[in-house]
Amino acid sequence: MRAAVLSRHDLDGLTVAVADVPAPGDGEVLVRVETVGVNQLDLNVIAGVGPGARAQLPRILGIDPAGEIIAIGAGVDQKRIGQTVVVKPNIACGQCAHCQAGDEADCPNQTVVGVHRDGGAAEYVVVPSRNAIDRHALDAAQATAVVHSASIVINAVRTVALAAGDRVLVTGAGGTLGRAAVAVALARGAQVVAASRRTLSPLGDEQLIQASGAPALAAALDGGEGFDVVLDVSGHAPTLSAGISALRWGGRAVFCAASVDSDLRIDARDFYLRRKRLSGVASARYDDVAEALALAAAGALPSLVGRRYALDDIATAYRDFPRKGDGKVVVDVR
Numbered sequence: 001m002r003a004a005v006l007s008r009h010d011l012d013g014l015t016v017a018v019a020d021v022p023a024p025g026d027g028e029v030l031v032r033v034e035t036v037g038v039n040q041l042d043l044n045v046i047a048g049v050g051p052g053a054r055a056q057l058p059r060i061l062g063i064d065p066a067g068e069i070i071a072i073g074a075g076v077d078q079k080r081i082g083q084t085v086v087v088k089p090n091i092a093c094g095q096c097a098h099c100q101a102g103d104e105a106d107c108p109n110q111t112v113v114g115v116h117r118d119g120g121a122a123e124y125v126v127v128p129s130r131n132a133i134d135r136h137a138l139d140a141a142q143a144t145a146v147v148h149s150a151s152i153v154i155n156a157v158r159t160v161a162l163a164a165g166d167r168v169l170v171t172g173a174g175g176t177l178g179r180a181a182v183a184v185a186l187a188r189g190a191q192v193v194a195a196s197r198r199t200l201s202p203l204g205d206e207q208l209i210q211a212s213g214a215p216a217l218a219a220a221l222d223g224g225e226g227f228d229v230v231l232d233v234s235g236h237a238p239t240l241s242a243g244i245s246a247l248r249w250g251g252r253a254v255f256c257a258a259s260v261d262s263d264l265r266i267d268a269r270d271f272y273l274r275r276k277r278l279s280g281v282a283s284a285r286y287d288d289v290a291e292a293l294a295l296a297a298a299g300a301l302p303s304l305v306g307r308r309y310a311l312d313d314i315a316t317a318y319r320d321f322p323r324k325g326d327g328k329v330v331v332d333v334r
């Protein structure tokens, strides 16, 4: 099979090469891949930094492939052969207290497809059966775009118990995760304010704020009625900080990215006296993924698919990633 193999920690170390088709072991399935996404995590693996430093090379990249199950290992239901699936990247350990309580998103022993084991930027990939999730009739590219973005947003709104009628601020609303966040909050019946550096077009009846940075956002929110929930997907700590300041009494903030900077400043007195709360969400539970896919299949999410590349051009897709434009970058493997 053809696969995008990283053999050293730089982009020139990535080649589309011939590799053996993997065989599914106990509890695993073999997926014939149609699409896979291009993610910041891949770039971390390529550079050998942060969570990507865990990858042992050579490694086939690709965290979120979608395709069809064509073979199964021992202990997997025969009926799964032929099922169209998308792969949840994070594999929970199944043993720890979090996993035992059904909270696999918080499992400290998670491994990731395309980081700790070979991924799906290849014609075939083997994953644990449980991580190959039925995508029903959902298009492969859309499923790839949803599985790691909208699922985290579902976890985030669950974490802050977002309810119909809540006043919700989404910061970083212009990106893939942000568009998913706005759509999910609208689908839950929230009153949504969407803030971004760029000019946004509305997905529903949300109010739009264009602010060129955190000080401009803080100025735009100053003196307003405040928010029950802030959903930050900007990855930008000053933006999250501006959102936390704009929370009402008892308001809940949740953030789903910390990619830009990590120096978060909070007015501790205001945070404490006004009973605010803050949570971070970095992955999703299996039922979050199923819910995100169901929302997408029901048409409640906008198309999150952006630019597309052929597998042979995957290095170009990574090179272009900083200027990728709107939506999730998707590689068509076949």
Ligand SMILES: [Zn+2]
Pocket (backbone or CB within 6 Å): 092, 093, 094, 095, 096, 097, 098, 099, 100, 104, 107, 108, 109, 110
């Ligand atoms: Zn666990």
